[in-house]
Amino acid sequence: MPLGNPVNPTGSANINSIVTTPFTVRVIPRDQHSISRRDISPNALRVLYRLRESGFGAYLVGGAVRDLLVGGRPKDFDVATDATPEQIKQLFRNCRLIGRRFRLAHVVFGREIIEVATFRANVDDGSGDREVENGMLVRDNVYGSIEDDAVRRDFTCNALYYAIEDFSVRDYTGGFEDVMARRMKLIGDPEQRYREDPVRMLRAVRLAAKLNFEIEAATAEPIPRLANLLSEAAPARLFEEVLKLFLSGHGVASFEGLERYGLLAVLFPESAAALKSNRTGALRRILIDGLRNTDERVANEEPVSPAFLFALLLWPAFCRALIGLQKQGLAPEEAQRRAADRVTLHQLSTIALPRRFSLPMQEIWLLQSRFSSRQRKRVMRTLSHPRFRAAFDFLALRQAASSEHQEDIAFWREAQAQAGQELGVELDSVHTDREVEEGAPRRRRRRRPRGSATAGE
Structure with missing residues (x-):
C-alpha cells in the first residue's frame, strides 16, 4: 500500500x-x-x-x-x-x-x-x-x-x-x-x-531501546548520514529528548543505540571524542555502569537528578579537558574549574542545559578531588556540602574504572555513619599517628614583635 x-x-x-x-x-x-x-x-x-x-x-x-x-x-x-x-x-x-x-x-x-x-x-x-x-x-x-x-x-x-x-x-x-x-x-x-524533523532519529533509538525492537533496515540506513541534522534542532528540545533517552529506564540500550548510529558524537561531541581516545575503556565502563544504576533506580521508582545524569554523560569530556589543562602547567584546582566551565560552555551550544542542573553537575565533578583529604576541617566541610551525597555516589561509580578509589569509598562511607564528634576524635587520632610515624612535630616559632630584631640579624 x-x-x-x-x-x-x-x-x-x-x-x-x-x-x-x-x-x-x-x-x-x-x-x-x-x-x-x-x-x-x-x-x-x-x-x-x-x-x-x-x-x-x-x-x-x-x-x-x-x-x-x-x-x-x-x-x-x-x-x-x-x-x-x-x-x-x-x-x-x-x-x-x-x-x-x-x-x-x-x-x-x-x-x-x-x-x-x-x-x-x-x-x-x-x-x-x-x-x-x-x-x-x-x-x-x-x-x-x-x-x-x-x-x-x-x-x-x-x-x-x-x-x-x-x-x-x-x-x-x-x-x-x-x-x-x-x-x-x-x-x-x-x-x-x-529531514522534516531530525529528532525522529532520536525517537527511533529511544523507542527501539524501550521496546526491545529492531530498527528496520530502510529506517536505520539514513541515520548515520543525516545525524548532523540534529545540530539544527532547538537545544531546549534536545535537552528534553536526552532526558527521555536516559531517564526512562532504558539508558544503557539508548546509549548503545546512539553510539551505533553515530548520534552520540552529535549530541555529546567532546565526550564521544574522549571515549574514542581512551584506549583502556575505563571511561566507557564508568558511563555504562552509571547508566545501569540509573536504570535500576528508575525501575525501583527512585529519583534520578538530571544534574547527576549530565555529570555522568560529560565526565569523559571533563577528564579530557582537565588533562589538557594540567599539561599546560595549571595548578590542579584551577585546571578543574576551567575544565568544568569549558565543557559546560561547549555543550550548551548543542543541548540547553539549565543552570539549575549545570551548576550542581560541576560541583559533583569538583568535589571528587576532596575525597583524598583526611584533614578534619576539609572532611567536615565536604560532609556538609549540599552535593556531597551525589558526589560520593559518583565516586563509587568511578570504581568501575579503577580500584584505586576503594580506600576513599570505605573511609567516606564510614564517615557518613559516624556522629560528628566521634568522627572528629578519629580524624585527630589519625593526624597524631601520622606525626609520630613521620617524626616529632616541629615546634612553632614565636613571632618576634616588629623592630625587636638585632642589627646582626
Whole structure:
C-alpha cells in the first residue's frame, strides 16, 4: 500500500508532500490481539465511552496501543476522535483546551490527564487554520479523517487505533505486523521524514531501546548520514529528548543505540571524542555502569537528578579537558574549574542545559578531588556540602574504572555513619599517628614583635 510522504503535525513539514492516496484498513478483531480493557486506564475508558455515546468516533491511539500489544504498562493514554476540541469541551466539564499551533483537549481526572486530539487533515481547506513559515508548520488545526490522521504519525507502531465499540485494533499502515515482529519502521520515505524533523532519529533509538525492537533496515540506513541534522534542532528540545533517552529506564540500550548510529558524537561531541581516545575503556565502563544504576533506580521508582545524569554523560569530556589543562602547567584546582566551565560552555551550544542542573553537575565533578583529604576541617566541610551525597555516589561509580578509589569509598562511607564528634576524635587520632610515624612535630616559632630584631640579624 503506497503511503506517499506524510506530514508531521508537531514539527517541520513539506506542505507539498501531503498524502492523497486512498487507504484500506485492516481490522484486527478482539480474539486476535492481547489488549484488554482491564489494562486501560478507567478514566481513558470513561472518555472513550462518553465520546462514543455522543455519536463520535473514539479510539485509544499511539503508544498506549503499541505498549499494550507487547505486554507493557502504558503511563499515558491518548485518545483520537472526530469530535472537534470545542465539542469535546462541551461533553466534559473537567476539560480544558490547550495549544494554538496544535489545539488539543485535556480531560482532567485529579492527577491524570487524558489527552484527546481531533483527527488532522492532509489538505489545507483555505480556512487559515494551517500556517507554514519557512517549511515549519506553525499552526495546524485543519481536521480530517482517521486515515489522514494515521499516515501523519511517525512510526507504523504508533499508528494503531483501539476501537471502543467492538474492541478491535484498526491498522492503516502495517503497524500491527511490525509490532508483532518487534520492528521500528517509519511511515513514508525515511530520509524525507528525518529531514522534516531530525529528532525522529532520536525517537527511533529511544523507542527501539524501550521496546526491545529492531530498527528496520530502510529506517536505520539514513541515520548515520543525516545525524548532523540534529545540530539544527532547538537545544531546549534536545535537552528534553536526552532526558527521555536516559531517564526512562532504558539508558544503557539508548546509549548503545546512539553510539551505533553515530548520534552520540552529535549530541555529546567532546565526550564521544574522549571515549574514542581512551584506549583502556575505563571511561566507557564508568558511563555504562552509571547508566545501569540509573536504570535500576528508575525501575525501583527512585529519583534520578538530571544534574547527576549530565555529570555522568560529560565526565569523559571533563577528564579530557582537565588533562589538557594540567599539561599546560595549571595548578590542579584551577585546571578543574576551567575544565568544568569549558565543557559546560561547549555543550550548551548543542543541548540547553539549565543552570539549575549545570551548576550542581560541576560541583559533583569538583568535589571528587576532596575525597583524598583526611584533614578534619576539609572532611567536615565536604560532609556538609549540599552535593556531597551525589558526589560520593559518583565516586563509587568511578570504581568501575579503577580500584584505586576503594580506600576513599570505605573511609567516606564510614564517615557518613559516624556522629560528628566521634568522627572528629578519629580524624585527630589519625593526624597524631601520622606525626609520630613521620617524626616529632616541629615546634612553632614565636613571632618576634616588629623592630625587636638585632642589627646582626
